[in-house]
Amino acid sequence: MIAIRAGRRAGWTSAFRETMAQAWIPITCVVAWVGLAVAEGPGPDGTATWKAGVARAVITPTTPVWLAGYGSKRVPDGALHDLWLKVLALEDPSGRRAVLVTSDFQGVPRSMSDHVFERAAAAYGLSRADLMITFSHNHCGPRLGDDLIDYYPVDAEQEALVREYTARMIERMVDSIGHALDDLAPATLAAGRGKATFAVNRRNNPEADVPALRAAGRTLAGPVDHDVPVLRVTRPDGTPLAILFGYACHPTTLSFMTWNGDYPGFAQLAIEERHPGTTAMFVNTCGGDQNPLPRHTVELCMQYGGELAAGVEEALAGDLRPIAPALATAYRSIELPYLAVITRAELLAIVSDPEAARADAIKTRWATRLLARLAAGESFPASADYPLHAWRLGDTLMLGMGAETVVDYALRFKREFGADTWVCGYADDMLAYIPSRRVWEEGGYEGGARLYEYGRPALRWAGDVEDRIAKAVHELVAEVRRP
């Protein structure tokens, strides 16, 4: 990666262009980062202020890494627009720092984020509490590491490409975090909330019925979270430096073979076009059971991106709450127990059933891989490590939760901690769907026996995962709210 420093007042500028391999459709790649274009020191009235810094880098693959998300073998055919990782670094007047990474990745596995955490600790002194690595869960993004490893046919050449791409992305993420920290300079923060209504609870509404239900003006079934939380980071001259926004919905509008950021990608482009010089950053809040419906056309994808950008504008046009320059961060990794660890006999039954292989190739690949691990002398743990973050920015809480949290978590924590709480899913580790008690009891795709899709050595979570998560979140919130 090459990063060229942008002029202190120039906004971001293209700095890097890679030539793709022969017989590969060229995609423009830009690696750039942004400085906060202000002088050091206190705010205009002499009071202490936040400092903020932003960096950004293109992550569009330049080699034929497969698309992630739907599992079939799929070599992409170009790009609608570039994919990005973006970094917002914040520092309060006492020197406490928090760094948020957002990205157009489908899923960052723990095997990747662990490397970034270790490198960021060594290079910048950032603890896990201070760094949150999020991904939009974009289904038109690239494979990474061992994320959803059993989704894909085994292919040695592809595995090598994924390893090489993942190593490059670790470097790019670590470098970008450093660039954002280098650029810390005074800024003000303000927050607000807009709305966007295209997310549909996919467990409660058959996809084919949604257009007719919408046309008839009928209320769709099931819990949703249509809030669009917005954080505006502003230069002292009033120009927005960064606009962070969230929404609870799967980026699955498109399911074809072309790189793009799905609706969050289009929303970021629309916001950056409307606010030249700003960096728009997206976090998927708790969209594990939410889909953008109807879907499957570029027009709809752009429409949803536009609706989300309009939700951001609605928030920006309202009375934003100024956020006092005070920061606290906390992190915990908790154990989420499996209902039952899979046994050798159960795995053998799966691989020896030819019907099972035809019906579910993912499950057969998973069983085959796990049997090889048992044969190598491994034993499987009875639980998975689950990452949880709590940040307090002034009075505003920002929670970060690993993987595919269903919408109940956002609704619960906003009820318990305040409507302006950010409840970000898809943080640090794409380890599985994380059902609430309700969804676990209902079963189905997000709540039932599907953990094998994520390579876990079990089929289901234990029924009390929501209780365990909520207990830890309350403790973390108490920690960051302590004076």
Ligand SMILES: [Zn+2]
């Ligand atoms: Zn998903």
